[in-house]
Amino acid sequence: MKRLQISDHIILLAGVFFMVTPVVLAFLTSTHDAVTIYRTGLQYSIGDQGLSAYGTVLTRAGGFTKEVNGMVMLKNSLILGFGFAIGKIVISMLAAYAIVYFRFPMASFCFWVIFCTLLLPLEVRILPSYEIVQKLGMVNTYSGLIVPLIASATGTFFFRQFFLSVPDELLEAARIDGAGPWKFFIDILVPISKTMIAAIFIIMFVYGWNQYLWPTLITTDESFFTLVRGIKQILQVWVGAQIPDYDQAMALAILAMLPPVVIVVVFQSWFIKGLVESDK
Amino acid sequence: MATITLDTVRKVYAGNVEAVKGVSIDIADGEFIVLVGPSGCGKSTLLRMVAGLEEITTGDIRIGERVVNNIDPADRDIAMVFQNYALYPHMSVYNNLAYGLKNRGMNKAEIDRRVKEAAGILEIGEYLDRKPRALSGGQRQRVAMGRAIVREPAAFLFDEPLSNLDAKLRVQMRVEIKRLQRALGTTSVYVTHDQLEAMTLADRLVVLNGGNIEQIGAPIEVYDNPASTFVASFIGSPAMNLLEVKANGGGLELVSGTGLSGANVKGRDGYTVGIRPEHMEVVDGAAAGEGITLEVTVNVLEPVGAESFIYASFEEGGPEIVVRVSSHAVHPAGEKLTLKVAPEHVHYFDAETGRRID
Structure with a gap:
């Protein structure tokens, strides 16, 4: 038993090592200046410029047009993350509500059609999606960035399973209490789904935050750039003999990791509750 | 209202x-x-x-x-x-x-x-x-x-x-x-x-x-x-005892065997007789008179406090009946009992349809 526990810990520690080392390296490297990094590669100690790269990267206008700084990108990322997560939750809850509580022809067929869209990730349909968004004039807009992504088979599936586990008597009691479909949804179903909503919010926020391909395609205006794609932008600026700002790129990478980490850490108890517990 | x-x-x-x-x-x-x-x-x-x-x-x-x-x-x-x-x-x-x-x-x-x-x-x-x-x-x-x-x-x-x-x-x-x-x-x-x-x-x-x-x-x-x-x-717990009977001269007897005799009760084939557990009385020997007499052997005595229930059968492996007796009655397993039921407490049902016959 004892030995088993030790080996458990060794496995876990190895996992932690693989997960955390790159982050630590990125952080340590970001405290050195660009020249040092360029000469000797990744750094394993704390450098002499401290956290100054973080200040620079957040406030100094960079990129090709010199119009975008870290703060703007952070804002864009937050808009994308929240819009993406909230949009997905609203759409998938309504879809699941329709599928579970309304008897309409081919309801389960509709559900499986939605489910099958899992087989068609963005990468597969990226050209037609881009074509539609571009024709609608939504290139370089927040709605163009968010709306095409918010349909969610995963979310619909999770909410469907949750709604199916809600006892029918609750609906019947509400019907006798004079609650129509809309009132039942808002007054009863949404409040009892809140741990589920929180869990899906976390997953979707992180997912939305880490979007790379779609923002890269749909935003050409630098003022719409998100953090995740902005990192590349810093390294791309080769002007004459200028050395790329590796320290700033590392700082930006660390910054880009922070909000999802904060969200997960803060909401983790909700997250586990939502996925495990059923309080009905 | x-x-x-x-x-x-x-x-x-x-x-x-x-x-x-x-x-x-x-x-x-x-x-x-x-x-x-x-x-x-x-x-x-x-x-x-x-x-x-x-x-x-x-x-x-x-x-x-x-x-x-x-x-x-x-x-x-x-x-x-x-x-x-x-x-x-x-x-x-x-x-x-x-x-x-x-x-x-x-x-x-x-x-x-x-x-x-x-x-x-x-x-x-x-x-x-x-x-x-x-x-x-x-x-x-x-x-x-x-x-x-x-x-x-x-x-x-x-x-x-x-x-x-x-x-x-x-x-x-x-x-x-x-x-x-x-x-x-x-x-x-x-x-x-x-x-x-x-x-x-x-x-x-x-x-x-x-x-x-x-x-x-x-x-x-x-x-x-x-x-x-x-x-x-x-309705009723324990449930009413239901026994299939057939005509026997002027009275009736069990379809499955002997042990039940009726005097001054209607006798006809295709009857089911119903007797509530509380309407059976333990009597000494072969007390004659009106109503139905049952000869049974005690299988189990179940005391529940305010009363006791006897589970008894007419013969080994035959139909079992439940009889309510007072709480302090002592009836060991194997004891032979004679039970008496007054005519007004006997219910008759059609064995085919299960409907009551008055």
């Missing part, structure tokens, strides 16, 4: 399953009606049709003078208490009670008055701020009843409201429901599979079997004069 009338109500589910086969009941204003039967007898379906949660295939349901077949549950002026309480888990007790009233656009002061009043009646006043999960089963049941009371409806519908409670609480709540219904005088329809609950609560019982009404009547009437072998075996 209102009468409820069911007029040849049928329910056919998809796949041509007929759950309720033309049931008619007239429920008087203020009456407490209990629908009782084994699971799958259609009692819950019937109740849900009255509530409007289930569509009526054919027939009419009237609450008061109004045909409610196509009226929304909320507009039928009924309130329902569910088996699993169906409280809104995220709302406080107060809001659980008030929700239906708010939806009807009642003003706040009136809602508050009614909620406080119902809470007073049910003694849940101190829990009004709690969430349902912080309440015990009995308290939740009270809240569920409170939600029905505040509506001041024309009728209460109870769908096995006590089955989730433990035995002691069930008895306590049973008494309380009866007291409450008497006090409010609201017409009530109560569904249960528990014959004891049915007997104790009902003004009139409706015994259902396979989607048909077997018998309607006051509990004691149903108990004394069961209309069929089904009712006889369902």
Whole structure:
């Protein structure tokens, strides 16, 4: 038993090592200046410029047009993350509500059609999606960035399973209490789904935050750039003999990791509750 | 307050399953009606049709003078208490009670008055701020009843409201429901599979079997004069002893063998004789006289405190009967007993149809 526990810990520690080392390296490297990094590669100690790269990267206008700084990108990322997560939750809850509580022809067929869209990730349909968004004039807009992504088979599936586990008597009691479909949804179903909503919010926020391909395609205006794609932008600026700002790129990478980490850490108890517990 | 009338109500589910086969009941204003039967007898379906949660295939349901077949549950002026309480888990007790009233656009002061009043009646006043999960089963049941009371409806519908409670609480709540219904005088329809609950609560019982009404009547009437072998075996615990008999000269005897003799009782083939456990008397030797005499061997004696039950049979492996005796009677297994039943306590049923023969 004892030995088993030790080996458990060794496995876990190895996992932690693989997960955390790159982050630590990125952080340590970001405290050195660009020249040092360029000469000797990744750094394993704390450098002499401290956290100054973080200040620079957040406030100094960079990129090709010199119009975008870290703060703007952070804002864009937050808009994308929240819009993406909230949009997905609203759409998938309504879809699941329709599928579970309304008897309409081919309801389960509709559900499986939605489910099958899992087989068609963005990468597969990226050209037609881009074509539609571009024709609608939504290139370089927040709605163009968010709306095409918010349909969610995963979310619909999770909410469907949750709604199916809600006892029918609750609906019947509400019907006798004079609650129509809309009132039942808002007054009863949404409040009892809140741990589920929180869990899906976390997953979707992180997912939305880490979007790379779609923002890269749909935003050409630098003022719409998100953090995740902005990192590349810093390294791309080769002007004459200028050395790329590796320290700033590392700082930006660390910054880009922070909000999802904060969200997960803060909401983790909700997250586990939502996925495990059923309080009905 | 209102009468409820069911007029040849049928329910056919998809796949041509007929759950309720033309049931008619007239429920008087203020009456407490209990629908009782084994699971799958259609009692819950019937109740849900009255509530409007289930569509009526054919027939009419009237609450008061109004045909409610196509009226929304909320507009039928009924309130329902569910088996699993169906409280809104995220709302406080107060809001659980008030929700239906708010939806009807009642003003706040009136809602508050009614909620406080119902809470007073049910003694849940101190829990009004709690969430349902912080309440015990009995308290939740009270809240569920409170939600029905505040509506001041024309009728209460109870769908096995006590089955989730433990035995002691069930008895306590049973008494309380009866007291409450008497006090409010609201017409009530109560569904249960528990014959004891049915007997104790009902003004009139409706015994259902396979989607048909077997018998309607006051509990004691149903108990004394069961209309069929089904009712006889369902109402009463332990159940009535049912024995198949055939004619034997002027009297009768068991189809399966000897051990039963009848004098001055009707004798005919194709009878089932029904005898309640409490109507058999242990007598000394072969006491002659009117009625039925049974010769049995004791298998088991089961003392339950206030009384004891003897399980006995006429012959090894033959049909077993239950006899109620006084609590301190001593009858070891293997003892041979002679039992006597007075003629007025013998019930006769047609062995084919199971219907009562008078």
